[in-house]
Amino acid sequence: MAGGLAERDTVGMTKARLVSFGLVQLDGRTYDHDVLVERGRVSRRRKKDSKPQRDRYGHTPLTTAEPLPWHCRRMIIGTGVEGRLPVTPEVVEEARRRGIELLVLRTEEACVRLSAADATADVDETAAVLHVTC
Helix, strand or coil: CCCCCCCCCCCCCCCEEEEECCEEEECCEEECCCEEEECCEEEECCCHHHHHHHHHHCCCCECCCCCCCCCCCEEEEECCCCCCCCECHHHHHHHHHHCCEEEEECHHHHHHHHHHHHHCCCCCCEEEEECCCC
Protein backbone atom coordinates (compact mmCIF):
# COMPACT_ATOMS: atom_id res chain seq x y z
CA MET A 1 0.00 0.00 0.00
CA ALA A 2 2.54 2.59 -1.04
CA GLY A 3 1.06 6.03 -0.81
CA GLY A 4 -2.36 6.36 0.81
CA LEU A 5 -2.69 5.73 4.52
CA ALA A 6 -5.58 6.04 6.88
CA GLU A 7 -4.88 7.76 10.22
CA ARG A 8 -5.20 4.41 11.98
CA ASP A 9 -4.02 1.79 9.58
CA THR A 10 -2.13 -1.09 11.18
CA VAL A 11 -2.68 -2.59 14.62
CA GLY A 12 -0.54 -5.24 16.30
CA MET A 13 2.49 -4.81 14.06
CA THR A 14 4.85 -7.75 14.16
CA LYS A 15 7.65 -6.84 11.78
CA ALA A 16 9.34 -3.68 10.54
CA ARG A 17 12.00 -3.41 7.86
CA LEU A 18 13.50 -0.85 5.55
CA VAL A 19 12.82 -2.20 2.06
CA SER A 20 14.88 0.38 0.18
CA PHE A 21 15.43 4.11 -0.03
CA GLY A 22 11.96 5.62 0.37
CA LEU A 23 10.14 2.42 1.38
CA VAL A 24 9.50 0.89 4.78
CA GLN A 25 7.45 -2.23 5.42
CA LEU A 26 5.40 -2.66 8.59
CA ASP A 27 3.59 -5.95 9.13
CA GLY A 28 3.74 -6.70 5.42
CA ARG A 29 2.39 -3.30 4.30
CA THR A 30 4.71 -0.97 2.41
CA TYR A 31 4.76 2.80 2.99
CA ASP A 32 6.50 5.38 0.83
CA HIS A 33 6.49 8.19 3.40
CA ASP A 34 7.60 8.82 6.96
CA VAL A 35 5.46 7.10 9.57
CA LEU A 36 4.74 7.17 13.28
CA VAL A 37 4.11 3.96 15.21
CA GLU A 38 2.33 4.21 18.55
CA ARG A 39 0.67 1.40 20.47
CA GLY A 40 0.91 -0.82 17.39
CA ARG A 41 -0.84 1.73 15.17
CA VAL A 42 0.73 3.33 12.12
CA SER A 43 0.03 6.87 10.92
CA ARG A 44 1.65 9.29 8.53
CA ARG A 45 4.21 11.69 9.98
CA ARG A 46 2.75 15.20 9.92
CA LYS A 47 5.88 17.33 9.55
CA LYS A 48 4.25 20.56 8.34
CA ASP A 49 4.81 22.37 11.66
CA SER A 50 8.52 21.46 11.60
CA LYS A 51 9.10 22.81 8.07
CA PRO A 52 9.85 26.40 9.20
CA GLN A 53 13.11 25.05 10.70
CA ARG A 54 14.19 23.44 7.43
CA ASP A 55 16.59 26.26 6.46
CA ARG A 56 18.31 26.08 9.85
CA TYR A 57 18.97 22.32 9.56
CA GLY A 58 19.18 21.82 5.79
CA HIS A 59 16.35 19.29 6.06
CA THR A 60 12.96 19.31 7.79
CA PRO A 61 13.95 18.26 11.31
CA LEU A 62 11.98 16.29 13.85
CA THR A 63 10.65 18.88 16.31
CA THR A 64 8.18 19.13 19.14
CA ALA A 65 6.05 21.37 16.91
CA GLU A 66 4.68 18.30 15.12
CA PRO A 67 2.60 15.51 16.69
CA LEU A 68 4.92 12.84 18.07
CA PRO A 69 4.08 9.47 19.65
CA TRP A 70 4.70 10.42 23.30
CA HIS A 71 2.55 7.64 24.84
CA CYS A 72 5.41 5.23 25.41
CA ARG A 73 8.37 4.36 27.60
CA ARG A 74 10.78 4.08 24.66
CA MET A 75 10.76 6.07 21.42
CA ILE A 76 12.80 4.85 18.48
CA ILE A 77 13.65 7.47 15.89
CA GLY A 78 14.76 6.18 12.50
CA THR A 79 16.83 8.95 10.96
CA GLY A 80 16.77 7.66 7.38
CA VAL A 81 18.88 5.43 5.17
CA GLU A 82 21.96 7.62 5.68
CA GLY A 83 20.98 8.93 9.13
CA ARG A 84 20.41 12.52 7.99
CA LEU A 85 17.10 13.38 9.72
CA PRO A 86 17.95 16.08 12.28
CA VAL A 87 16.41 15.61 15.73
CA THR A 88 16.16 18.92 17.57
CA PRO A 89 17.41 19.34 21.13
CA GLU A 90 13.82 20.13 22.14
CA VAL A 91 12.74 16.58 21.19
CA VAL A 92 15.58 15.13 23.26
CA GLU A 93 14.70 17.36 26.22
CA GLU A 94 10.97 16.60 26.01
CA ALA A 95 11.67 12.86 25.97
CA ARG A 96 13.91 13.27 29.02
CA ARG A 97 11.25 15.35 30.80
CA ARG A 98 8.64 12.65 30.15
CA GLY A 99 10.96 9.85 31.25
CA ILE A 100 11.07 8.32 27.77
CA GLU A 101 14.11 6.39 26.62
CA LEU A 102 15.09 7.83 23.24
CA LEU A 103 16.93 5.72 20.66
CA VAL A 104 18.11 7.67 17.61
CA LEU A 105 19.30 5.26 14.92
CA ARG A 106 19.44 4.89 11.17
CA THR A 107 16.08 3.62 9.95
CA GLU A 108 17.34 0.13 9.14
CA GLU A 109 18.51 -0.40 12.73
CA ALA A 110 15.40 1.36 14.09
CA CYS A 111 13.26 -1.22 12.25
CA VAL A 112 15.28 -4.05 13.80
CA ARG A 113 14.77 -2.57 17.28
CA LEU A 114 11.06 -1.98 16.66
CA SER A 115 10.58 -5.58 15.51
CA ALA A 116 12.47 -6.83 18.57
CA ALA A 117 10.26 -4.75 20.87
CA ASP A 118 7.17 -6.31 19.35
CA ALA A 119 8.64 -9.80 19.67
CA THR A 120 9.09 -9.21 23.41
CA ALA A 121 5.57 -7.83 23.91
CA ASP A 122 6.94 -4.28 24.37
CA VAL A 123 4.87 -3.00 21.45
CA ASP A 124 2.60 -0.93 23.71
CA GLU A 125 5.62 0.59 25.47
CA THR A 126 7.64 1.33 22.33
CA ALA A 127 6.80 4.04 19.79
CA ALA A 128 8.67 5.02 16.65
CA VAL A 129 9.20 7.73 14.10
CA LEU A 130 10.61 6.28 10.88
CA HIS A 131 12.14 8.53 8.22
CA VAL A 132 12.26 6.60 4.92
CA THR A 133 14.61 8.67 2.77
CA CYS A 134 18.04 10.25 3.35
